[in-house]
Amino acid sequence: MFQQRLRAALICALLALSSGCLSSGGGGGSAPAPTEPSASRAGPAYLQAIGIGVSDLDAAVALYRDGLGMTERQRLTRDNRIEVVMESADKRGSLVVLMQFTDGVGRNVQQNPGKLAFYVKDPAAFATAFATAGGRIVVPPAPQPSVGNVVVGFGRDQDNNLIEIVGAGDATHSYLSAIGIGVSDLEAARDFYVATFGFEEDQFLSIPGQYDEYILTSPVPGSSALVLMHWTNGAPYDYQDNPIKLELASADPALLADDIEDANLPVNQAPAPSSDADLNGALVGYAEDADGTLLELRRSIRPYLAGAAIGVADLDAAVTFYQDALGMQEVTRRTRDNRDEVVLRSADNKGSQLILMGFTDGEPRDYDRNPGKLVFYTRDPSAFAQSIRDAGGVILVEPVDQGPALGNAVVGFGRDLDNNLIEIVGDDSATESWFGAFGIGVSDLASAKAFYADTLGFKVSLFLPIPGQYNEYILQGYGGSALVLMNWTNGSPRNYTDNPVKLEIGSLSPEGFLETIDDAGQRVDQQMSEDPSRNDELVGYARDADGTVLEVLLAPWGQTAP
Incomplete structure (x- = not known):
């Protein structure tokens, strides 16, 4: 300002x-006296x-x-x-x-x-x-x-x-x-x-x-x-x-x-x-x-990614890993109908929240085959990679300068305790690190892009093909981390359906957001209703074509005047 x-x-x-x-x-x-806040x-x-x-x-x-x-x-x-x-x-x-x-x-x-x-x-x-x-x-x-x-x-x-x-x-x-x-x-x-x-x-x-x-x-x-x-x-x-x-x-x-x-x-x-x-x-x-x-x-239903959630096999171990390896801080814990959730925020308090989900319903889930990724921007990529390794994670590719073609970005890759892919990106503006993007696997990249961008209003920032690995669309909402849609092209089998992941999406109009999903022919599981586990906040649920859960919330800036 x-x-x-x-x-x-x-x-x-x-x-x-x-x-x-x-x-x-x-x-x-x-200036004349300012007016009162909006009524x-x-x-x-x-x-x-x-x-x-x-x-x-x-x-x-x-x-x-x-x-x-x-x-x-x-x-x-x-x-x-x-x-x-x-x-x-x-x-x-x-x-x-x-x-x-x-x-x-x-x-x-x-x-x-x-x-x-x-x-x-x-x-x-x-x-x-x-x-x-x-x-x-x-x-x-x-x-x-x-x-x-x-x-x-x-x-x-x-x-x-x-x-x-x-x-x-x-x-x-x-x-x-x-x-x-x-x-x-x-x-x-x-x-x-x-x-x-x-x-x-x-x-x-x-x-x-x-x-x-x-x-x-x-x-x-x-x-x-x-x-x-x-x-x-x-x-x-x-x-x-x-x-x-x-x-x-x-x-x-x-x-x-x-x-x-x-x-x-x-x-x-x-x-x-x-x-x-x-x-x-x-x-x-x-x-x-x-x-x-x-x-x-x-x-308008103007959306943003308020939170990204991943299922984990051992909730306490996952919380410790994300705190020790990635510098995240615990915000709150919730008991939901079929799961416990721990909400984390980045060390720099930027981007979307990350929610770790420990399911309590006894249903079998495949935690280590998630075809998506978590992208962290960090001031010191090498130290960040070492902290992942020290906390029990794996480094697949050490962070290295990618050369002029990619703007000399420093990028590396690792995996957490549940085999989730972690992308490490150097960012000189970071104080420590922050959660910059969440990737979900999709079976049909063009259809998923049409749904999230053309229908729901996320903005396409970039289409990025990684030859012999995957193609992805990077989408941006109006705040929070980016949403990345990923489809793998390396020939290995990937399960894109009903993975234990969730997108918490804030919207200017949650009711309109769900109506838009329904009009697009996708599944709406629950209209907006009070959720005791979120202090009676209004929550709705839907799914995309691959069964990824969308938890729909009212954006903070969507609050109506009292």
């Missing part, structure tokens, strides 16, 4: 020198996408692809427009929807008083690519020594939308960090978006003689910030009915529509299955804010 505010202060200084530019930052100002009955929403009208769809797609590094995800034919959905190079932040209207209604796409802010790894290269692809650089990116040499620049796309370029060390290439919209009444707009959608006020910024703005964030992770901007420089700005839309996703869009009506703003269409053929019956509603900005209300 401190680094972001340094960038914001710097941007203010640059804007004072750059007439006509818009920005995501400014110097400190006196929304729908719980928190998040900004799934920003839609912007464009004059030439093909040219806009080319510029956002070649100039901003974005990837086209899909094309949609809607009732009055064609949309192209674009995703940032780093697959982070909200999506950008380029909209070309087909209804013949005249719209001015050149006067949007907002902006798109990109955090980028290499601002100079980013600006060059943008200009080469047809964009216009207004302020070339340059380091600013007074604020830690943060690099900032500005450009405009072919429809005059402001593109903000900010150097960021956490970017691999680039990602959309913030989306700005112009509003005629800044405080009223803030109150509406905070109270109705559960956004949280992060910062108020003021540039004297230029503009004031609020930066709002969602408690639901993974989306870009929403910036509300009001200009004070005396120039005329049209805040009304601009050809933009905000796609706002929540667990219950119907309740969200009720909250919008309670704010005395119009709901043009109550959330209902869409008649647009390309949306496949997705639940969609429409409303407007006070300036006529279109609000498209969507349902």
Whole structure:
């Protein structure tokens, strides 16, 4: 946050020198009193996408692809427009929807008083690519020594939308960090978006003689910030009915529509299955804010891997091993209907929890044939491998540098007391070690990827073939460790069915998550109900096509307001 505010202060200084530019930052100002926390009955929403009208769809797609590094995800034919959905190079932040209207209604796409802010790894290269692809650089990116040499620049796309370029060390290439919209009444707009959608006020910024703005964030992770901007420089700005839309996703869009009506703003269409053929019956509603900005209300089940569970033959021995060998710490113990569970967290307290399951029902289970893996990131891979060996585990491959082709990553492999594969990956940012990914074996890799990514909403990070060993998809939820889908290609027999493993999945909408699984033709064993072993937390159960148990929970950021 401190680094972001340094960038914001710097941007203010640059804007004072750059007439006509818009920005995501400014110097400190006196903000009106903040609003109370959200009273929304729908719980928190998040900004799934920003839609912007464009004059030439093909040219806009080319510029956002070649100039901003974005990837086209899909094309949609809607009732009055064609949309192209674009995703940032780093697959982070909200999506950008380029909209070309087909209804013949005249719209001015050149006067949007907002902006798109990109955090980028290499601002100079980013600006060059943008200009080469047809964009216009207004302020070339340059380091600013007074604020830690943060690099900032500005450009405009072919429809005059402001593109903000900010150097960021956490970017691999680039990602959309913030989306700005112009509003005629800044405080009223803030109150509406905070109270109705559960956004949280992060910062108020003021540039004297230029503009004031609020930066709002969602408690639901993974989306870009929403910036509300009001200009004070005396120039005329049209805040009304601009050809933009905000796609706002929540667990219950119907309740969200009720909250919008309670704010005395119009709901043009109550959330209902869409008649647009390309949306496949997705639940969609429409409303407007006070300036006529279109609000498209969507349902979301946004998931993450809260915990990964493995069955073990000797629970006490497994707990000791994971503590001594891998530096994990015990969080709690649970007695479930057919098993005892010990919940562990990583030494660095990052990633998902690891749950060791000792079954008590007498049913035979094959603990040492699990075709998956556990991936640990560690500061000292060699010492980590030795600790595995010292605790009774086996090291199959000593950690070694994999060379330039794999970014000089240091990787090794071992096995725990139950023969589970442990992948060791060097990570200079780790303090000690952390549980970074959990792999499950799947009999049909393409079908499993379609289920977990296309149906349940995990994001595909990488497809990785290991010749003569296995192929895998690395998926990322919105928090926690990565989920890895693995199918072995080395010819040895693997049992992918009904292994003693479990995925604890947190969701913005657990009920919607189970409904989605049922609609996909997979098995739902239990709807959401209170579980005494988890302090009466609501828990549901389902299975994937290979019988892997999915324990479905309400994500912490999915809690509805009291």
